[in-house]
Amino acid sequence: MAIPYVREIEFEYGACDQVSPLIRRVVANNPGPFTFKGTGTYIVGRGEVCVIDPGPDLPEHLSSILRAVEGERVTHIAITHHHSDHSPLAGPLKAATGATIYGCAVKHHEAEEAGAPRMEAGHDLDFHPDVSLCDGGEISGPGWTLEAIPTPGHTSNHLCYALKEENALFSGDHIMGWSTTVITPPDGDMTAYLASLERIAARNFTTLWPTHGPPIREVALFINAYAEHRRERMDQILLALAQGQATIGELTPRLYADVDSRLWPAAARSMLAAIIHLEHQGEVETNGPPGPDTVYRLAG
Numbered sequence: 001m002a003i004p005y006v007r008e009i010e011f012e013y014g015a016c017d018q019v020s021p022l023i024r025r026v027v028a029n030n031p032g033p034f035t036f037k038g039t040g041t042y043i044v045g046r047g048e049v050c051v052i053d054p055g056p057d058l059p060e061h062l063s064s065i066l067r068a069v070e071g072e073r074v075t076h077i078a079i080t081h082h083h084s085d086h087s088p089l090a091g092p093l094k095a096a097t098g099a100t101i102y103g104c105a106v107k108h109h110e111a112e113e114a115g116a117p118r119m120e121a122g123h124d125l126d127f128h129p130d131v132s133l134c135d136g137g138e139i140s141g142p143g144w145t146l147e148a149i150p151t152p153g154h155t156s157n158h159l160c161y162a163l164k165e166e167n168a169l170f171s172g173d174h175i176m177g178w179s180t181t182v183i184t185p186p187d188g189d190m191t192a193y194l195a196s197l198e199r200i201a202a203r204n205f206t207t208l209w210p211t212h213g214p215p216i217r218e219v220a221l222f223i224n225a226y227a228e229h230r231r232e233r234m235d236q237i238l239l240a241l242a243q244g245q246a247t248i249g250e251l252t253p254r255l256y257a258d259v260d261s262r263l264w265p266a267a268a269r270s271m272l273a274a275i276i277h278l279e280h281q282g283e284v285e286t287n288g289p290p291g292p293d294t295v296y297r298l299a300g
Helices: 059-068 090-097 190-201 219-241 248-255 261-280
Strands: 016-018 023-027 040-044 048-052 073-078 100-103 137-141 144-150 159-163 168-172 207-210
Touching (some): 040 059, 073 090, 073 137, 144 190, 190 219, 207 219, 219 248, 248 261
Antiparallel strands (some): 016 023, 144 159, 159 168
16 A cells, blocks of 8 residues: 655745644754654744754754744743654753743663664654643643643654644654654564554544654544555565565565665664564564574564
8 A cells, every 4th residue: 555645845945834724834954864854843822832852952843832922921842752853952951941841751872883874863862841741631722622642652752742723643753744754673662653543543633743744634544544554564564574584684675676686684673663563562572682683483
């Protein structure tokens, strides 16, 4: 099933756009291979507002946010997760406004493997909210209510935020319209990710607002395709292993033969997440801890 990507978005860096009755968006000037056009910072409400994912620590982006809320009070800062394109500006924004930071603290501090391919914009390992929403919870202001929904998978501390009044979801990097979501062990977990996708699908949201890119309007169709893409990749792994045991290094060129070989290291990281999930499901087995050089085989 092809994923019905949505990639068209109109904006100007630093400008504040009213994108729904309760939502404004300011896009940071940090485009790149992991951020698409840049970090979309959302402002929810009027008068007393919540800022969702203030983004990277760029002085010009802080100025744009403060200009957008001039004459209003920022009471809440909500963070989806600790990557460096989402959370670092929370501290400077709090210093400028006195707002309280909400989110879920970093759960894994493992150093990245030496020589591992870069899969994300970076990590804000010092992120720690004033109020923890790791187990969910609500925050609210005049005319708006946000529910924090734990959605581990992309990271162990990822949260989405449901806007009750518009049946909308701020999906962070959990579901993005422009790309599939990176799942990189050990902090990324495919089993948790698939369960989180099901949790969001069951809520029947009308609109998803990812931190990067345009909104997703055909929500059920998109989530189904997103999940099916993961299942197809895992079926390919099982089919390959049915022909004999192999390492990820051996599987990658076979399963990604039609992909630029420069992308194979990143593909191998994604495959590791999928194989760990298949091992949890009892479909794949190995004699050692999961890793790029481990030999995998079908279970049974």
